[in-house]
């Protein structure tokens with residue numbers, strides 16, 4: 001059984017590793033051109049087997065249909081400083097020819113009921129294997145640092161309460177989501193000042209040989 005899962009997950013692991021390198025490469029290119037990078041950092045993970053089984057049960061996905069129906073077994077996350085950076089990243093991803101976009105879900109302008117915000121792009125990514133090319137689905141979530149902070153906290157609480165939040169916690173989480181949204185708005189308003197300060201800081205680090 002373990003062997004079966006290892007085989008099944010191998011192309012997903014490869015895709016996550018490759019996509020982390022590629023997406024981090026975008027940041028590196030912006031840094032080299034000394035322009036603001038719309039990408040702050042990138043993370044990636046393969047969904048743990050227990051979560052795959054849980055989600056399959058919740059969404060009634062037969063295990064022999066996982067490849068076609070579970071879109072986030074391979075998951076990448078791109079964190080941005082500003083809300084506008086999300087649009088820039090989406091445009092960059094749409095231009096690429098190393099994968100095709102299958103679906104986009106905009107929870108930035110249309111937040112989920114929980115208060116969750118993020119932009120989701122589902123891609124079909126070709127993995128090269130010794131048996132030929134294998135196309136797998138992967139989900140890229142693009143969000144600001146504030147959206148990520150909220151989602152990370154809410155995700156841990158969700159785990160603790162198995163999705164059944166007490167009313168007071170639910171209300172607090174919704175208020176926290178609004179606060180995160182306002183934080184993003186405020187940061188956008190002083191974006192120019194922040195970027196100038198960051199550029200000056202990196203110039204100083206470079207001059208000191210720490211860049």
Ligand code: 0O2
Pocket residue numbers: 047051055072075105112114115116120150151152154155
């Ligand atoms: P994990 O642990 O992050 O891998 P559904 O599962 O029905 O909500 P669907 O159709 O799979 O949705 O796609 P969706 O909503 O585009 O993406 C699901 C993923 O988005 C989740 O994966 C989370 O990563 C994230 N997400 C969606 N809604 C919320 C939310 O309200 N709070 C938080 N913290 N994250 C959310 P998984 O499978 O839930 O889990």
